[in-house]
Amino acid sequence: MDKTGQAMAGRTVVISGASRGIGLAIGIGAAKLGANVVLLAKTAEPHPKLPGTVHTAARDIEDAGGKAVAVVGDVRSEEDVQRVVDTGVEAFGGIDVCVNNASAIATEPTEALSAKKFDLMQDINIRGTFLLTKAAVPHLRRSANPHVLTIAPPLNLSPKWLGAHPSYTLSKYGMTLLSLGWAAEYASDGIAFNCLWPETYIATAAVANSPDAEARLARSRDPAIMADAAVEIISRPAVAHTGECLIDADVLRAAGKHDLREYGGGSNPIVDLFLDEIHSG
Structure with a gap:
């Protein structure tokens, strides 16, 4: 077993929002290395347009070699979030890693964006990240290598991004600012707080249900690239790696993996939101 596998076993x-997409991929990536995974998601029943539920996700994680517990709940609910953390502690004896993955997106222009969608983004993205992290921290303090990983972008203050979809940007940058703030607040506790963001579009349900989906999916990478990067980050010594905004491809390249073709996306993948270019590898 390599060092990453030893660090995860x-x-x-x-993980919040873990019934499909990036959240599920991270769970499977950790499970392959022997981790226990506690899933929080609202999807108890199949959605007509979205594959999978929190229960099918748990089975996928167990099939990958890990142990899983599924919790049906809403990341916006303080009671549900506390319940998922308590479930993890009861089932496995503690919490070592918290992944803030749940997120809502709406990119309509300001005058076309409903107040309901505005509130949903702030509540899921910012409030949900706050609640899950707050509930996990007391248990993370007792971990030998505690990590909080938030799926949020680097802070790019270019007018291109500030003006593109200000309300969504506010919610995602809010997640980033919380993570960077916690890195400073909890530095003496030895808990690592980092953000991870994809270099390119990821082939998730959001892309599959978007306009021109077929063309976009062909230029999107598989969620496995985020999973591999996430596992690399949370396997590092927490005290030495905190307060960073990381890009999936950069993490893998730094770990020695320069050929990313296995993740798909073709020769010209779509650069993700908040990034100006794909780095040469």
């Missing part, structure tokens, strides 16, 4: 990872 037997550790307990709590």
